[in-house]
Amino acid sequence: MGQETNTREYKKYKKESQVREIWRRFRKSRVAMIGLILLACIILVAIFADVITPYERAIEQHGADRFTPPCGQYLFGTDHLGRDMFARIVHGSRYSLLIGISTSLLSLVIGGLIGAFCGYYGGAFDNLVMRLMDVLMSVPPVLLSLAVVAALGADLKNLLVAMTISCVPGTVRLVRSVVISVADQDYIEAAHSYGGGDWRIILKYVLPNAMGPIIVSTTMNISAMILSAAGLSFIGMGVQPPAPEWGSLLNESRAHMFEAPYLLYVPGICILLTALGFNLVGDGLRDALDPKLKD
């Protein structure tokens, strides 16, 4: 790259040019692109679910067509109540994505801020918060979510709250440990010497340097959250039937594993592909955001 183009390129570093830079690096990883395409398809399906097939089809019961294997009329077959699996999968993607993304992002924001605060300041506050997190972590996450849903009542909103609460302690611990190691670096002390305040330093210096492991764990969390929402829906504490949700589809089909195995394959593969998509994108994003790996 010549001096001239260099000058032009770096004349101003506007936000969009940085986004373009990250995009350029992201694009170079074929695996990450596959993940992105996968995710894009799934998200498009979720957005245009009503266009693809009306919601009524997902809950309509056709008693005569129970356990129809995949065919022209029912692309993915029908379940034990004769509902169209294809429509259920398409509309289920909305619930699954909503639950997975919103809970892990929420817990990233809440857990990230608490963790950064604890790691950066340490001391009594840190101790108090960490012991509180220990208490939360000593309860299995599913039981914890269950307790919260039982207390608040079973609906989608409470499910999100409950799952976020069960996800936060892990995020706090992770962010705190990364922040502790970053906060010790010389450039943080240097930032103090320029006269930066604590919040500015946490947001501009500490967190961006701690981003790698945080991104990876968040994308992994998304798939874990989809699965644990499935468990909760199964025992009636999550998404209420007849609303379709991939996890609950999987659980409903378990009883008919032998008569109609396709009922397990389809939602299983959907969850798998979504999880895979998020993980690949997360990996790619981590690499693209790290300027040290820049060509």
Next chain:
Amino acid sequence: MEKEKFLEVRNLKVVYQTDAATVHAVNHISFSLARGETLGLVGETGAGKTTTALSILRLLPERTARIQEGEILFEGNSLLPLSEAEMRKIRGEKISMIFQDPMTALNPVIPVGRQIAESLILHNEQGLSRDAIEELVEKSLEMVGIPASRKGEYPHQFSGGMKQRVVIAIALACNPDLLIADEPTTALDVTIQAQVLRMMKDLRERLGTAMIMITHDLGIVAQICDYVGVMYAGEIVEYGRMEDIFDAPRHHPYTLGLFGSIPDLESDARRLTPIEGLTPDPSNLPSGCKFSPRCPQCRDVCRQKAPDIWQNGQHRIACHLYSGKEAQT
């Protein structure tokens, strides 16, 4: 003789308190500095040079370090009672610091130009526009000899010497009145060292910045400093103008030892003559003169009593050898 005191450190004593021990890092040091002057603080590792620097900026680690006694006056105002928010206004704008290791002192995920802009944005009292700040960033990069076109690059794309220039550009971005340079050239090789020193000297002359140069290299002191404080075990054992330290007939035995440890082109020695022994454990300092266990001219009185200060003009030596003697003229 009375000079305008711009920075004055009086009787500063800093300890690090840990469960295991109390470390006496800086013990009752005093010095002052006028505008545009450069003070060199020389001494072995662990002599308390960096601790002194960090206490001026009030950046000592909060949990362990304590300034037990003393005062730090900057432009006539004491820095110690200031709140953290008031201190932040001074850091970066009035007093800034060049860190020892440029490899770790830059944030690896932010382009260097933005790191230079950081202190300009933080201390933007005149309400400069973004473009004006960008212009200043470009100017300060060029001032330290880096093409402005490289401002969008990340620290890892620069070599060590270039990184140190960036660190210096950051420190100078707000035209500080006082620049504290903590071993600015230690991490660099000799040729780059010379460049960086020449550049700092130029900048000092152009901007009239006062400077505290922390180093263990007497060669650097000779090149750049007006005053020199020789530190040992948290004390300034000898202080004076540069000529006093290099040319005057009387010296602290420790200073002589330091000079003995540099290779000399003229003498045909096969081995250097280092100072015997090690710096004392700062959590368990010897009584009397702190240098007595290693001093070739140690006498009984040295082990019992801390030495008085012998003074000749601005040249001060804390050693029993000269106590009670008249200043030579």
